[in-house]
Amino acid sequence: MKIKSSVVLVTGANRGLGAAFARGLLASGAAKVYAGARDPNTVNVPGAVPVQLDVTRPEQIANLARELTDVTLLVNNAGISEMGPVLAANAVDSLQRLFDTNTIGPLRLAQAFAPVLLANGGGAVINVLSVLSWVTLPGRSGAYSASKAAGWAISNALRHELKAQGTxxxxxxxxxxxxDMTRNVPGPKSTPEEIVQQTLAALEAGESEVLADTVTRDAHRGLTAEWPVYLGARE
Ligand SMILES: NC(=O)c1ccc[n+]([C@@H]2O[C@H](COP(=O)([O-])OP(=O)(O)OC[C@H]3O[C@@H](n4cnc5c(N)ncnc54)[C@H](OP(=O)(O)O)[C@@H]3O)[C@@H](O)[C@H]2O)c1
Structure with missing residues (x-):
C-alpha cells in the first residue's frame, strides 16, 4: 500500500519504535497518524493525534475502532519484554502478561480494525514481531519468544484471512x-529509524515479511539447517 495520504493507528507510539513509526509515517506523507498510548499525555510526536489505548483493554480497542473510521493502516507495535527462565516460579504469570500484550492485544486490534480497513479500500496491518519468534535466548527469553512465536503464527493466519478483503x-x-526495551543489553543494535525505513519500503513494495537485520536473516535461514537454529547450539 502507499503511505501517502494514508491514515494510520500506531500502538505504543509514545516512545521507542512506535514513536519512530509515527514520525516516519508523517515524514513519508501519511495524512494522519493516531498515536496510541496508555497515557496520551506522554505522546511527543509533532503532528500526531494522541489517542488513549491500552492494548490489553478490549473495551478501549472496540471504542477506538468505532471512533477512528478513517484508518487505512494499523501498526501493531506496542509490546513488553520480561526475561527469565521458564522454570522460574513466576514464569506462568509472566507468560500470561506477555501473551496479553504481545499476542492477544494485536489480534484484538486486527479483528476490530479489519472492517474499518475493508470499508476504506483494504489497507494494511503491520505486526511488530522479532527474531525471537524463532529462537530463544537460553534461560532468558522463553516466555517472550513464545509470545512472539504465537504472534508469528497468528500473523500468518491473518495474512490469508485478510487477503480476501484486499488487506x-x-x-x-x-x-x-x-x-528503552534494550537499555541494559550490550552489543550492536539497529536504530528505530533504520527499522522503520525498511518496514515502510517493504509495505510500499507489497511484501509480507521484513527480516530487518543480519541476525534475523541468519536465524531465518538457520531454521532449515541440518542442526536448526531453534534447537540452539550443539553440545
Ligand atoms: N527493542 C528491541 O530490541 C526489539 C526487537 C524486536 C522487536 N521489538 C518489538 O518492538 C515493539 C516496540 O518495542 P520497543 O523496543 O519500542 O519497546 P519500548 O521502548 O519498551 O516501548 C514499548 C511501547 O509499548 C507500549 N506498551 C506496552 N504495553 C502496552 C499496553 N498494554 N498498551 C499499550 N501500549 C503498551 C509502551 O507504552 P508505555 O510507555 O505506556 O509503557 C511503549 O510505548 C515491541 O512489540 C517489541 O516486542 C523490540
Missing part, C-alpha cells in the same frame, strides 16, 4: 533495536 499483512522481524 496486506506485513510482519516485521528484528534483532536488538536501540530503545
Amino acid at each position: 496486506q499483512l506485513l510482519s516485521l522481524h528484528a534483532g536488538f533495536i536501540d530503545t
Whole structure:
C-alpha cells in the first residue's frame, strides 16, 4: 500500500519504535497518524493525534475502532519484554502478561480494525514481531519468544484471512533495536529509524515479511539447517 495520504493507528507510539513509526509515517506523507498510548499525555510526536489505548483493554480497542473510521493502516507495535527462565516460579504469570500484550492485544486490534480497513479500500496491518519468534535466548527469553512465536503464527493466519478483503499483512522481524526495551543489553543494535525505513519500503513494495537485520536473516535461514537454529547450539 502507499503511505501517502494514508491514515494510520500506531500502538505504543509514545516512545521507542512506535514513536519512530509515527514520525516516519508523517515524514513519508501519511495524512494522519493516531498515536496510541496508555497515557496520551506522554505522546511527543509533532503532528500526531494522541489517542488513549491500552492494548490489553478490549473495551478501549472496540471504542477506538468505532471512533477512528478513517484508518487505512494499523501498526501493531506496542509490546513488553520480561526475561527469565521458564522454570522460574513466576514464569506462568509472566507468560500470561506477555501473551496479553504481545499476542492477544494485536489480534484484538486486527479483528476490530479489519472492517474499518475493508470499508476504506483494504489497507494494511503491520505486526511488530522479532527474531525471537524463532529462537530463544537460553534461560532468558522463553516466555517472550513464545509470545512472539504465537504472534508469528497468528500473523500468518491473518495474512490469508485478510487477503480476501484486499488487506496486506506485513510482519516485521528484528534483532536488538536501540530503545528503552534494550537499555541494559550490550552489543550492536539497529536504530528505530533504520527499522522503520525498511518496514515502510517493504509495505510500499507489497511484501509480507521484513527480516530487518543480519541476525534475523541468519536465524531465518538457520531454521532449515541440518542442526536448526531453534534447537540452539550443539553440545
Ligand atoms: N527493542 C528491541 O530490541 C526489539 C526487537 C524486536 C522487536 N521489538 C518489538 O518492538 C515493539 C516496540 O518495542 P520497543 O523496543 O519500542 O519497546 P519500548 O521502548 O519498551 O516501548 C514499548 C511501547 O509499548 C507500549 N506498551 C506496552 N504495553 C502496552 C499496553 N498494554 N498498551 C499499550 N501500549 C503498551 C509502551 O507504552 P508505555 O510507555 O505506556 O509503557 C511503549 O510505548 C515491541 O512489540 C517489541 O516486542 C523490540
